[in-house]
Amino acid sequence: MSFVLEGLEPDPIARGSEVPGELLAGLNPPQREAVLYRGQALLIVAGAGSGKTSVLTRRIAGLIATREAYPSQLLAITFTNKAANEMRERVRALVGGAIEGMWISTFHSACVRILRRQAEAFGLSPSFTIYDTADSRALLKRLIKELDADILGFTVGSAAARISKLKNELTDAEAFARNANFDDPKEAAFVEIFRRYQTSLARAKAMDFDDLIAQTVYLFRAFPEVAALYQRRFRHVLVDEYQDTNHAQYALIRELVRGVKPQHVPADTRIRTNADGGISPASLTVVGDSDQSIYAFRGADIRNIVEFERDFPDARVVLLEQNYRSSQNILDAANAVIANNFDRVAKNLFTATGAGEPIVGYTGYSAHDEAQFVADEVDALHGARGGGGKLSYDDIAVFVRTNSQTRPLEEIFIRSGIPYRIPGGTKFYERAEIKDAMAYLIQVVNPADDLSLRRVLNTPRRGIGPATEAALQAHADRMGMPLREALREAAQLNLGAKVTAAILQLSQLLDDAAEMSLGMDTQGVLHPGPPFDVLKLLMDRTGYVAALRATGDAQDEARAENVEELLAQTREFRRQNEAAGLLDFLTNVALLAAADEIEDEDGSVSIMTLHTAKGLEYDTVFLTGVEEGLLPHQMSAGEPGGVQEERRLFYVGVTRAKRRLYISLAMTRSQFGDTSVALPSRYLQEIPEGLIDWRQSPGGANSHGGTRPRALNARGGGARERFSYAGSLPASPQPPREKREWANSVTGKVRDNGDLTLDVGDRIRHSDFGDGRVAGVSGQGAKTIAEVMFDTAGRKKLLVKIAPIEKL
DNA sequence: TGGGTTTTAGTTTTT
DNA sequence: CTAAAACCCA
Numbered sequence: 001m002s003f004v005l006e007g008l009e010p011d012p013i014a015r016g017s018e019v020p021g022e023l024l025a026g027l028n029p030p031q032r033e034a035v036l037y038r039g040q041a042l043l044i045v046a047g048a049g050s051g052k053t054s055v056l057t058r059r060i061a062g063l064i065a066t067r068e069a070y071p072s073q074l075l076a077i078t079f080t081n082k083a084a085n086e087m088r089e090r091v092r093a094l095v096g097g098a099i100e101g102m103w104i105s106t107f108h109s110a111c112v113r114i115l116r117r118q119a120e121a122f123g124l125s126p127s128f129t130i131y132d133t134a135d136s137r138a139l140l141k142r143l144i145k146e147l148d149a150d151i152l153g154f155t156v157g158s159a160a161a162r163i164s165k166l167k168n169e170l171t172d173a174e175a176f177a178r179n180a181n182f183d184d185p186k187e188a189a190f191v192e193i194f195r196r197y198q199t200s201l202a203r204a205k206a207m208d209f210d211d212l213i214a215q216t217v218y219l220f221r222a223f224p225e226v227a228a229l230y231q232r233r234f235r236h237v238l239v240d241e242y243q244d245t246n247h248a249q250y251a252l253i254r255e256l257v258r259g260v261k262p263q264h265v266p267a268d269t270r271i272r273t274n275a276d277g278g279i280s281p282a283s284l285t286v287v288g289d290s291d292q293s294i295y296a297f298r299g300a301d302i303r304n305i306v307e308f309e310r311d312f313p314d315a316r317v318v319l320l321e322q323n324y325r326s327s328q329n330i331l332d333a334a335n336a337v338i339a340n341n342f343d344r345v346a347k348n349l350f351t352a353t354g355a356g357e358p359i360v361g362y363t364g365y366s367a368h369d370e371a372q373f374v375a376d377e378v379d380a381l382h383g384a385r386g387g388g389g390k391l392s393y394d395d396i397a398v399f400v401r402t403n404s405q406t407r408p409l410e411e412i413f414i415r416s417g418i419p420y421r422i423p424g425g426t427k428f429y430e431r432a433e434i435k436d437a438m439a440y441l442i443q444v445v446n447p448a449d450d451l452s453l454r455r456v457l458n459t460p461r462r463g464i465g466p467a468t469e470a471a472l473q474a475h476a477d478r479m480g481m482p483l484r485e486a487l488r489e490a491a492q493l494n495l496g497a498k499v500t501a502a503i504l505q506l507s508q509l510l511d512d513a514a515e516m517s518l519g520m521d522t523q524g525v526l527h528p529g530p531p532f533d534v535l536k537l538l539m540d541r542t543g544y545v546a547a548l549r550a551t552g553d554a555q556d557e558a559r560a561e562n563v564e565e566l567l568a569q570t571r572e573f574r575r576q577n578e579a580a581g582l583l584d585f586l587t588n589v590a591l592l593a594a595a596d597e598i599e600d601e602d603g604s605v606s607i608m609t610l611h612t613a614k615g616l617e618y619d620t621v622f623l624t625g626v627e628e629g630l631l632p633h634q635m636s637a638g639e640p641g642g643v644q645e646e647r648r649l650f651y652v653g654v655t656r657a658k659r660r661l662y663i664s665l666a667m668t669r670s671q672f673g674d675t676s677v678a679l680p681s682r683y684l685q686e687i688p689e690g691l692i693d694w695r696q697s698p699g700g701a702n703s704h705g706g707t708r709p710r711a712l713n714a715r716g717g718g719a720r721e722r723f724s725y726a727g728s729l730p731a732s733p734q735p736p737r738e739k740r741e742w743a744n745s746v747t748g749k750v751r752d753n754g755d756l757t758l759d760v761g762d763r764i765r766h767s768d769f770g771d772g773r774v775a776g777v778s779g780q781g782a783k784t785i786a787e788v789m790f791d792t793a794g795r796k797k798l799l800v801k802i803a804p805i806e807k808l
Numbered sequence: 809t810g811g812g813t814t815t816t817a818g819t820t821t822t823t
Numbered sequence: 824c825t826a827a828a829a830c831c832c833a
Contacts (some may be wrong), residue, residue, distance in 0.1 A: 005809075079823090080823085093820085106823075107823080108823055131823080132823090133823090157818095198833085209822085209823050210823090212823085213823095295821080295822075295823095297820075297821060297822085298821080298822060400819080401820075402819070402820055402821075403819085403820085403821085404819060461809090461810085463809080465809060465810095466809090467809095526822095559821075590823095591823070592823090593822080593823060594822075594823095608820075609820085609821065609822090610820085610823065611820090611821045612821090630820095633820055633821080635819090635820055635821090636820080636821095636822090645821095649821080671819070671824090672818080672819080672824070672825095673824035673825085674824085809833105810832105810833090811831105811832090811833090812830100812831085812832085812833100813829105813830080813831075813832095814828105814829085814830070814831090815827100815828080815829070815830080816826100816827090816828075816829085817824105817825105817826095817827085817828090818825095818826090818827100
């Protein structure tokens with residue numbers, strides 16, 4: 001290889017002339033600058049839909065094409081694996097295949113890679129396992145119970161949240177203990193929980209999600225020569241979605257783009273050194289949009305992006321404001337809403353594509369009604385009836401605020417025969433049977449992980465009950481060995497002959513599986529065995545799947561099929577990653593993100609949370625549950641900046657839509673089994689008059705004030721639908737109270753029945769369902785619910801106050 | 809030890 | 824209301 005080595009060093013002056021023209025084709029001036037700028041630090045403030053992925057990929061392609069950097073000198077951090085794969089393909093298409101050695105991955109994947117590679121340097125097992133949230137919680141549960149900390153008010157959730165938060169701030173157990181107030185019994189107990197949690201992880205050779213980042217930072221700080229390895233290698237670091245980085249991630253980036261001291265530069269380096277023999281810092285490019293920061297709950301610190309220029313005084317800032325995704329109507333709505341967030345740098349998205357179709361609004365009686373509307377519209381758009389529109393299902397997405405909202409949507413979609421997917425919602429890997437199978441695999445790779453062994457000890461049933469487990473655990477503790485070792489010595493424990501045999505059999509099986517996973521010794525080289533073979537061996541010899549099949553239970557049959565599906569996935573994984581072993585498979589699964597499950601062109605509608613939707617785009621978007629208490633969510637009311645964060649969430653949702661946006665809500669929502677009245681979200685009011693075409697408006701006759709209802713969102717001047725509040729919303733955070741009513745919608749479907757009372761046995765008439773008989777009444781006052789057996793429509797639950805019914 | 813029943817707790821968002 | 828967890832009995 002005879003590269004021109006001088007060319008590898010970044011030149012602080014833009015080298016526009018050298019970047020191939022085709023990489024700049026079709027870019028607007030700021031985009032062009034973002035591709036061409038060369039310097040230590042660059043912040044690209046990329047509004048929604050402003051073509052940032054395009055800019056980022058061309059910037060990378062430019063660096064490679066001009067020989068400013070080898071692909072292996074580039075590190076690009078994305079938010080999801082899906083985004084990483086997409087970027088990899090797009091860069092490959094631009095530079096013609098030569099991107100081997102380039103790292104494009106998520107923060108977590110990159111850290112795992114570094115940690116596994118450097119594990120031995122600081123006494124860590126390279127085959128450490130990654131605990132997901134459920135694993136962490138299971139461990140914490142044991143610890144809290146052990147310490148009787150529950151009486152102090154500790155819950156698994158609160159402890160987990162607190163530990164996660166501390167780790168994201170790079171505060172480890174010891175650092176926390178140093179400043180803890182031990183006079184407070186609760187705080188003292190927490191210190192103990194945190195410490196034990198961490199030692200348990202270490203003993204199990206496991207890390208939780210937050211550790212992956214934090215430990216990498218600690219590694220770099222403790223071993224400058226290890227850090228230097230990566231500082232020398234990565235000459236260009238690019239970070240996407242920078243507004244959602246937390247402190248630990250920020251610190252990691254800072255470590256990576258630090259210059260290398262002369263003593264850490266090998267004599268034969270091919271990188272140009274400074275006068276003192278050191279190497280200057282890598283160049284850093286970050287892309288983000290503070291208006292789309294929606295992960296504060298995960299420790300994301302908006303200051304990372306807002307104060308970027310303070311961190312890097314020489315930084316260039318490029319603003320991308322032209323939107324290439326959405327119609328002007330959609331952008332107007334988005335701009336208007338986000339403008340209500342104070343404390344933000346003004347930014348106004350614009351487009352050249354024209355107004356487009358109006359936003360469609362709909363208000364259902366209930367979540368089911370709302371879901372039915374969505375289903376009907378999807379059906380119509382797909383052209384099942386009209387034939388005019390030929391929108392593919394995968395061009396449509398339905399967004400929800402909370403996971404529980406997917407349920408009614410799912411029910412209606414099934415009934416309507418609309419194919420759908422819920423990325424991240426299926427929780428395939430959280431199913432008990434999958435966790436069982438995975439626990440076997442983890443135990444094969446990491447025998448120190450007692451948690452996984454305990455899980456499979458008696459699954460399927462092999463007669464190892466709590467008593468036997470305790471005996472094994474006691475032996476393990478006594479000998480200071482992992483549970484896995486204790487299994488081998490089961491014969492010493494004077495257990496029953498049957499039980500002992502079962503234990504030894506399991507032990508032998510795990511040994512055999514471990515041998516297989518390491519691979520056959522062909523010509524002295526170890527090739528990791530295919531994960532499929534290992535899992536198949538385990539499932540066959542344990543009889544796990546067979547046991548499920550044998551029960552004859554339909555649910556167990558479904559579980560057996562899930563395990564088969566997992567087997568298929570291991571096979572598929574090996575197909576796509578040829579030399580990949582079991583550890584790679586497990587890592588891959590652990591770091592899977594919800595959005596990674598989205599397949600393009602799979603012919604189904606995607607239903608997902610607003611958080612999952614970040615970074616995606618769809619021709620048609622349904623934004624559902626736009627109600628007070630849901631968006632903004634009740635839980636956010638207490639948090640500082642909560643309502644603003646929720647507004648950004650709303651903004652993210654709106655700006656995902658390319659051509660059509662539907663906004664819907666329900667007048668009542670059920671949770672915990674009872675139904676309550678819901679009010680339209682305050683964010684709806686922030687959308688300018690005329691942008692929304694209400695098919696069914698959130699009525700609201702103004703019977704209390706003297707103010708005439710404003711035709712806020714009536715289209716074409718005709719006040720067909722009206723949407724107003726009695727007076728203006730209070731400036732205070734509280735939503736309007738019971739004075740507001742759902743009444744007198746022009747369609748006549750939404751009404752106020754006053755204090756109509758119904759009793760069991762009454763005959764009533766419903767405008768949609770026809771005649772029926774009241775079968776039961778529950779609830780009080782405005783929330784009175786009647787259960788009605790309709791003569792033709794079957795059994796329905798109705799909110800008496802607003803249902804379109806009359807007593808006969 | 810296993811199965812069945814009662815009880816209780818939980819609902820924000822996620823790598 | 825639902826799902827998981829605790830509890831109880833055979």
